[in-house]
Amino acid sequence: MKKAxxxxxxxxxxxxxxxxxxxxxxxxxxxxxxxxxxxxxGGQGTMHTLLWELRLPRILMAALxxxxxxxxxxxxxxxxxxxLAEPYTLGVSGGxxxxxxxxxxxxxxxxxxxxxxxxxxIISISxxxxxxxxxxxxxxxxxxxxxxxxxxFSSIVMFIFAVATSRDVYASVLWFMGSLAAPDSxxxxxxxxLVAPLMLILWGFAKDLNVLSLGDEKTYHLGIDAKKAKTALxxxxxxxxxxxxxxxxxxxxIGLMIPHLMRKxxxxxxxxxxxxxxxxxxxxxxxxxxxxxxLIRPLELPVGVITGMAGGVFFLxxxxxxxxxxVM
Amino acid sequence: MPLLSxxxxxxxxxxxxxxxxxxxxxxxxxLFGILGPNGAGKxxxxxxxxxxxxxxxxxxxxxxxxxxxxxRREFARQVSVVPQFHxxxxxxxxxxxxxxxxxxxxxxxxxxxxxxxxxxxxxxxxLDIARYAAKKITTLSGGEMQRVYLxxxxxxxxxxxxxxxxxxxxxxxxxxxxxxxxNSLSEKQGLTVAIILHDLNLxxxxxxxxxxxxxGKIFAKGTPAEVLTGEHIEEVYGTRVYIRNDPVVxxxxxxxxxxxxx
Numbered sequence: 001m002k003k004a005x006x007x008x009x010x011x012x013x014x015x016x017x018x019x020x021x022x023x024x025x026x027x028x029x030x031x032x033x034x035x036x037x038x039x040x041x042g043g044q045g046t047m048h049t050l051l052w053e054l055r056l057p058r059i060l061m062a063a064l065x066x067x068x069x070x071x072x073x074x075x076x077x078x079x080x081x082x083x084l085a086e087p088y089t090l091g092v093s094g095g096x097x098x099x100x101x102x103x104x105x106x107x108x109x110x111x112x113x114x115x116x117x118x119x120x121x122i123i124s125i126s127x128x129x130x131x132x133x134x135x136x137x138x139x140x141x142x143x144x145x146x147x148x149x150x151x152x153f154s155s156i157v158m159f160i161f162a163v164a165t166s167r168d169v170y171a172s173v174l175w176f177m178g179s180l181a182a183p184d185s186x187x188x189x190x191x192x193x194l195v196a197p198l199m200l201i202l203w204g205f206a207k208d209l210n211v212l213s214l215g216d217e218k219t220y221h222l223g224i225d226a227k228k229a230k231t232a233l234x235x236x237x238x239x240x241x242x243x244x245x246x247x248x249x250x251x252x253x254i255g256l257m258i259p260h261l262m263r264k265x266x267x268x269x270x271x272x273x274x275x276x277x278x279x280x281x282x283x284x285x286x287x288x289x290x291x292x293x294x295l296i297r298p299l300e301l302p303v304g305v306i307t308g309m310a311g312g313v314f315f316l317x318x319x320x321x322x323x324x325x326x327v328m
Numbered sequence: 329m330p331l332l333s334x335x336x337x338x339x340x341x342x343x344x345x346x347x348x349x350x351x352x353x354x355x356x357x358x359l360f361g362i363l364g365p366n367g368a369g370k371x372x373x374x375x376x377x378x379x380x381x382x383x384x385x386x387x388x389x390x391x392x393x394x395x396x397x398x399x400r401r402e403f404a405r406q407v408s409v410v411p412q413f414h415x416x417x418x419x420x421x422x423x424x425x426x427x428x429x430x431x432x433x434x435x436x437x438x439x440x441x442x443x444x445x446x447x448x449x450x451x452x453x454x455l456d457i458a459r460y461a462a463k464k465i466t467t468l469s470g471g472e473m474q475r476v477y478l479x480x481x482x483x484x485x486x487x488x489x490x491x492x493x494x495x496x497x498x499x500x501x502x503x504x505x506x507x508x509x510x511n512s513l514s515e516k517q518g519l520t521v522a523i524i525l526h527d528l529n530l531x532x533x534x535x536x537x538x539x540x541x542x543x544g545k546i547f548a549k550g551t552p553a554e555v556l557t558g559e560h561i562e563e564v565y566g567t568r569v570y571i572r573n574d575p576v577v578x579x580x581x582x583x584x585x586x587x588x589x590x
Contacts, residue, residue, distance in 0.1 A: 081416060204437050211431050213418050217411055220380045222484070223404030223432040268418035271439075 003266045010279040014063075017283040017290075021059040022051070024290045026300060054182070061183040062289045062303075063282040064191040065248045068240040070281025071199055073255030074262075074273055075237035078213040079230050080139045086255035087241030090146035090234075093252075094153035095124025096245035101157050101172045105164055111186045114246045121242030124149055129231060137227050138216075142234075177302030178249035180289050187247040195243045199278065202236055206270035209233070213268065251304045253311035254281050260315070264322060284311075329392065331356040331488055331520050332377070336386035339376045345384060346372040348544045354488070354537075359514050360522045361535030363555075365565050369544040370524045371412060374492050377522070378409045390488070404432035408484035410477050412492035412524075422468070422476050423461040426452060429483035447483050455479045455509070471502040478506065482513075489513075491523040495530060503527070507534050532556050532579045540564055556580045 022038070023031055027050070037043060037051040069087070076085040087093065099120025103113040128145045135141040161169050208229060211222045219226040241255065258281045259273070266272040288306040295301055330353035340346035347369040354360045362370050375381040377388060379395060388395050395403060408429070417425075430444045440448075452458040455475045460468070465476060474494060481489060491510070495503040511534055513519040525531040531538055531552065538555040540548045542564045548555045561569050561582065568588050574581040 078418070081418075207431060207434065210420075210424075210428055214428065215415055217375075217378075217380050217409075220400070221378055221404065221409040221411070221481075222428065223399075223401035225400055263419065267424065268420045269424050 003272050006265045007272070007276060007279075010276055010283070014279050014283040014286075017286040018059055018063070021062070021286045021290050022055055024294050025050075025055055026293045026298065028297075057183055057185075057188055058180055058289065059286055061188055061191065061248065062180050062286045064196060065180065065244045065251065066254055066281035066283070066285025067278035068191070068195055068199055068244050068281075069251065069254040069285075070258040070262075070277040071202060071274060072237040072241040072244075074259040074270065074277045075202065075209060075233055076255070077259050078209040078270060079233055079237075080143055081213060081215060082139060082143055083260065084256070085143060086259075087238060088250070088252065088255060089143065089150070090238065091124040091128050091149035091153065092121045092238050092241045093245055093250045094150040095120040095122070096242060097172075097176055097250060098124075098153045098157055099246075100175050100249070101160050104172050104175065105160060105168050110184065114184075114187055114190075118242050118246035120153075121238065121245055124153060125235070125238040125242070129234065133231075137230055174302060175249045176304070178251035178304030178307075180248050180285075180303055181300060183247065190243060191247055195240050198236060198240055202233070202240075203274050203278075205233065206274050209270040209274070210268075213270075249302075249304065251285070251307055253307045253315070254285060257311045257315045258284065261318060264318070329356070330354060331358075331391060332522075333389045333392070334373075334377070334386070335389070337373075337376060337383050337388060338385040339381050339383050340372065341381075346544050347376065349386070350541075350544075350546055351386075352539055352546060352549055354520060354522055356487075356520055357514060357518045358520055358536045359511060359534055360520070361531040361538040361552075362522060362524045362541065363526075363528065363531055363538060364541030364547070368541040368564075370541055371492055372544075373541070374409070374490055374522075374524065378407065378490055379403060401432045404484060406486055407488045407490065408481040408486035410474075410481045410489070410491040410494050412496070417465055419464045419466045421462050422457060422465055423448065423452065425465050425476060426461075426479045426483055429480040432484060444483075447485065451479045451483045455482075470497040471499065474498060474502070474506065478509075486519070488520045488522065491521065493524050493526060496526060503530065510534075528556060528561070528582045529574075532581065533574070533577050552579050556582060 022034060029047070029050070033047050034051060037047045041052065073086040076087055076090060077083065096117045097120070099117040100113065103116040108116060128142065128149050131145045132142045161172070208224060211219050211224055212226065212229060216226040219229065244251070258277050262273055262276045262280055266276045285307065288310060289303050292301040292303040292306045333353040335351050337350045338345045338348045350373065362373070364370050372381065376383055379400065382396070390398065390406060427440060427448050430440060430448065433444065434440065452461055455478060457472065457475050457479060460472065465473065468476065478494065494506050498506065507530060510521050510523070514521050523535070535552060537550065538552050539546055540555050540560060547564050548560050556571065558569055558571050561567065568585050569582050570585065571580050571582055
């Protein structure tokens, strides 16, 4: 009952955040003009372009990225049974950052850069899984390898920075902080037609995640080949996180924080935890993105700065207040 | 026909075998005790029986079929495990946690059916844990958690239950409650139970058959009276004991001799 209430609340939260996203942005506009453009989707003019080609795609992108990062975080935490686990701790972001840095240094942009970055994520997670497979995919091995890879990749990025021009370094640093501004239609299509269906399929594995969260041995006892299931789900979760990093840069904290908050709100059962986290992640990122556009108007803050600051403070307060038995 | 038979099994973790050339059979409906000092390979043996570890040599047969050719889910509908160490667990409620035991019976993407819920409710009642079904497992005491684990293993509706030291960390009442329950399931429902125990007297009182392990090998097997002799225990554990017949259950009772190591 409590879970259903939380779920309904999250639906309202998402709706409210979408409304806020439509009504606010880099340029202040009167609500009635926005409303007018909204109910006439076939119309023309600046207002129409602004709503249908800037704000709505941006909201869609924020929702998909937020949901995907949160879901990926839930999956990583369930499988690795570690409260610190999230796609970034396993090196997904490190590889993506290296891919993006290299493409900026080589003057590659647009879709090729997205692909480059995605390739970085995939190479990184493949290395982590490859190394961890030597030790039977134990959780500590996976986490340690992930942390090592992250350090390794960020050192390579630092090395590139040391020999690069300051303009390229600035462009890379801006990218690291994440941005949902002006998503190109290619990224949106990838998120909508590849990542979103994969997220729905992963939702269908809630039962298996419940079993995996009990540890490798119990997973075998309940009739799942833990090694195979862990590999498959980690790859899937890394793919969606990698797509997010490629499309929107390194937007931190969502994959770590949202699963913890939702576990407190709806409990550890992944049938509830997965959809709740997706809704909360989507709403949270839409709101952070609105804030990033409005806080220091006309300038725009990188959205990763907002998620990091707002999320960091909020999460810290939560951790101080929560009972130790309720953190995993 | 034995329910489970182990033939010349050797297995371990890295290179050295922990269990070597072990053979025994567990008859259907039997309460089968596995004893031995720390490091004798009891838990490793269980890992092979529950398919967490693969046999290096030899084979394990369930109803005369090699378990490695059975589907994992099919196997989990026949054999369930109450493990020894519990580690960190997510904050599931007791009911959510117990329901996970139905996993091997569910079809892909299917939710729990009425039958599954009925089995869960019956098991919660049977183990007297229904009253804290909504409590988080992370807040339970050792004795409560042990019963919750047993409940999860029982809703799997196994024919063979493997229990790894289910009575350690429990006070005497809880120890006897767990063993009485398992014993009655064995007698009334024909459940076969293989149980690792450290307490020789509990093993003597409850088990139909006992296998005594030492250094990864089987040292002795048979009825409690045949296995639990003073010479066997001194040889395996390195401790001198004397044995009298327990007048209540007429099984051997082991008395330890204090002061022998001082």
